[in-house]
Amino acid sequence: MTRLSRRDDIADDIAVPAYDRDAHGVGIVHLGLGAFHKAHQAVYTDDALAAEGGDWRIAAVSLRSARAVEELRAQNGLFTVISSGVSGSTARVVGSVARALAHAHGDAEAVRAALTEPATRIVTITVTEKGYGIDRATGGADLSHPAIAHDLAYPDAPTGLAGLLVRALARRRDAGVEPFTVLSCDNLPGNGALTRGLILDFAGRRDARLRDWIAGTVAFPSSMVDRITPAPGDDLPVRVRRMLGCDDHAAVEAETFSQWVIEDRFPAGRPAWEAGGALFVEDVAPYERMKLRMLNGTHSMLAYGGFLTGKTHVRDVMRDPALSAMVRRHLDAAARTLDPLDGIDFHEYAQELARRFENPNLAHETYQIAMDGTEKLPQRILAPAMDGLRTGGDPRPFAHATALWMRYCLGRHDDGARYALRDPRESEIARKLEGLGDADAIAGALFDLPALFPKGLRQSAPYRHEVRKTLSEMMAQSVAGWLAHQ
Ligand code: CS2
Secondary structure, three states, rough: EEEOOOOOOOOOOOOOOOOHHEEEOOOEEEEEHHHHHHHHHHHHHHHHHHOOOOOOEEEEEEOOOOOOHHHHHHOOEEEEEEEOOEEEEEEEOOOOOEEEEEEHHHHHHHHHHHHHOOOEEEEEOOOOOOHOOOOOOOEOOOOOOHHHHHHHOOOOOHHHHHHHHHHHHHHHHHHHHOOOOEOOOOOOHHHHHHHHHHHHHHHHOOOOOHHHHHHOOOOOEEEEEOOOOOOOOOHHHHHHHHOOOOOOOOEEEEEEEOEEEOOOOOOOOOOOOHHHEEEEEEEOOHHHHHHHHHHHHHHHHHHHHHHHHHOOOOHHHHHOOOHHHHHHHHOOOOHHHOOOOOOOOOHHHHHHHHHHHHOOOOOOEEHHHOOOHHHHHHHHHHHHHHHHOOOOOOOOOHHHHHHHHHHHHOOOOOOOEEOOOOOOOOHHHHHHHHHOHHHHHHHHHHHHHOOOOHHHHOOOOHHHHHHHHHHHHHHHHHHHHHHHHO
């Protein structure tokens, strides 16, 4: 069957880019070409191009793998986004990606050129929490992060986010070219400020004047991004072919819901993302906190609970009465840690989240969400747990989520079958837990992992007690056995 690469290949009832793709130049370099970028920023940019035009197409860079790039190149940058909701699925073909570049596979020079090109006015980022290399304790660069260490040693041959951005900004300054705006689209708290702190610290280690120039001229707006996008499943190509009438090896699937809240600070201009429904605000922090604590915090909790009790997908978790009751309790507890937010009813938001998790047409694996726990826990579970304690809230929901993560860290199911944690600190965790069999010792070792638990939580007797008690019950009875008594 034909491979998607031209409009004519596509079935008539499928939405296609409503603009002449070749008439629009590249204005955005995206770092982190994955399913989420395709289902989120690329779609908003497609809508913006259709509504207001402009030279805002995207050069999308994959930092490590070559596969996503090859798939897109074979299709002239076109790909399908399947939106799946309760009532079924619809497809649209997105045209906003003009070029795809594989940084580690021969395109390093093209990436450098794209980042220094005066027409590039925005750099968007989705490299996941662990891709930044931020030392959360200092807010600066984590010198033990492989890409940070490499790029500080070889600033002219960077491999990671900070190295690439700082080299490009230095060249722009030297050439008298206006800097680009840096827009993080990862699930980190205050992602703009966090990225700024990283970049300033990294730059300052080479050149204090460059640091000051970046501090004075580069904007780092924060943004809250939201669209549940599972890793593409094996059945996707067949389903896409049926809908599209041609083959698409670069398709992605996401839920119907999509949200983007952005601070409107783009000195070099921006696409009309509001055409796709983006909300521009003065301060993103309260939206980010709400989403990280309610959606992502609950997601992590249910991923550990579900994975450990044999639930492959989030929707299976929601069909289990004990787990879905935990989900609702967690949503409530997370909502109680938030300050009121104009125009948003947290109860309704919680109900909507539960419905999104129940989505019968989306196969979102609990194991996917469970990965990188040490990078996710601080903003999703530990920060709200601290706030909850401070205001005299019930420590149990957060303690249960923490204990589920600790149980997951053991790396084996109740029947002894092993699994990989898929966490950047996986080997460190295994070393710490080696030879420990008792819940108190295991919890103690994990509480003591450097730079993970905030001091206030480690020192909270009620929280520690509840975590230890829960972990010991899970280990004595099995996770399902513990759950049955909740
Ligand atoms: C999930 C997120 O994998 C995870 O950790 O919690 O990717 C989540 O699906 C998105 O943030 C939804 O916007």
